[in-house]
Amino acid sequence: MNSIDKNPDYKKMYNFVRGRFNQTTHFKHGPFDETYFTLRVYESAKEIIRNSGRKVKTEQVLVSSIFHDIGKTKLRPSKMFRRNEVLENVSEEWHKHEKLGVPIAKRYLKKAGHSDEFIEEVCYLIEHHSLRRNKLKKKSLELQILQDADLIADIGFAGFIRPFLYCGKFNKQSVISSIRFIKKEDRTSNGNKLNLNISKSIAKREIKIQDSLIKEISKEIDSDLL
Numbered sequence: 001m002n003s004i005d006k007n008p009d010y011k012k013m014y015n016f017v018r019g020r021f022n023q024t025t026h027f028k029h030g031p032f033d034e035t036y037f038t039l040r041v042y043e044s045a046k047e048i049i050r051n052s053g054r055k056v057k058t059e060q061v062l063v064s065s066i067f068h069d070i071g072k073t074k075l076r077p078s079k080m081f082r083r084n085e086v087l088e089n090v091s092e093e094w095h096k097h098e099k100l101g102v103p104i105a106k107r108y109l110k111k112a113g114h115s116d117e118f119i120e121e122v123c124y125l126i127e128h129h130s131l132r133r134n135k136l137k138k139k140s141l142e143l144q145i146l147q148d149a150d151l152i153a154d155i156g157f158a159g160f161i162r163p164f165l166y167c168g169k170f171n172k173q174s175v176i177s178s179i180r181f182i183k184k185e186d187r188t189s190n191g192n193k194l195n196l197n198i199s200k201s202i203a204k205r206e207i208k209i210q211d212s213l214i215k216e217i218s219k220e221i222d223s224d225l226l
Contacts, residue, residue, distance in 0.1 A: 001059075005118040008059050013066045014038065016108060020073045026081060027072050031166035034069055040153035041065045041146075044202070048145050048152075051198050060118065061142045063109070064125035065149055071101030071126075084171045101126050132193050139195065148199035156206030160213045176221050182214050 018035045021027045027034040045065040049056050079093040080086065102123045109119045121142075128136060129146050139147075154162070160182065167178045194200050 001118060002113070002115050004113045005059060005115050008063050008114075009112070010042070010062060010066065013063065013108070014042070017066055017070050020070060020104075024073055025077055030169045031162050032072075033165075034072060037153055037158070038066060038069060040158060041068065041149050044152040045145055045149035047202060048149055048196065048199055051202075052141075052145070052196065053198075054141060056145065057121065057142050060121045060125065061145050064105075064122045064129070064142075064146055067101060067105040067108070067122070068126050068129050068146060068150065069097060069101065070104050071097035071099065074100040074104070084169070086170060095130065098127050098130050144195035145199075148194050148196055148203075151193055152199060152203050152206060155203060156209045157213070159206070159210045176226070179214075179217055179221055183218055 017038055021034045021038075026032050042062060042065045045061050049058055049061060075093055075097055080090040105126055106119055106123055109122060114122075125143055125146050128143055129150060132147055136143075163182050164175070164178050167173045167181075173181070194203055
């Protein structure tokens with residue numbers, strides 16, 4: 001690793017990524033706000049690393065956490081969304097983002113002066129971050145951390161507010177229906193997808209926060225009119 005590999009400018013990278021997302025139609029606000037989600041994945045990765053008690057290639061994980069979804073800026077919205085609805089085959093286009101993100105990250109990191117080895121390791125994490133459970137025979141510790149951070153970033157406060165943002169954007173249901181939806185949903189489902197025990201512990205804490213918020217807002221529709 002060269003000196004730049006050991007001291008990545010995370011803030012500059014995030015500003016670059018945020019700028020790319022801000023140029024898109026769907027990934028700068030609402031349920032798909034990647035400027036927020038990227039920030040949460042980065043912070044979640046830091047927490048996992050800090051509490052893992054294991055030797056981790058920290059710089060590679062944190063850089064990949066910032067760039068992991070940058071490929072979404074290259075997706076074609078017409079293949080995913082139509083006015084106020086999500087198309088049925090959205091996943092076909094959505095899951096192109098992992099590979100589409102690799103050349104963007106590679107160009108940025110090369111221009112910033114990072115070594116070829118460092119860039120290769122980061123791009124490997126970006127390209128494979130969605131291959132969960134047994135889709136890969138062997139996962140590095142770094143990939144496990146990135147995958148777990150990606151899930152943890154979507155629970156807790158995010159898991160509480162995103163259903164409302166989603167339904168508001170796509171006219172799916174009313175506020176009352178949204179409250180009923182999050183009351184019924186299995187809030188622990190992410191636990192089965194997590195790789196590391198420390199990640200499961202962090203997720204348990206976040207789900208507790210999420211469930212507490214759900215309990216409070218459920219009181220809002222405790223009415224004899226319903």
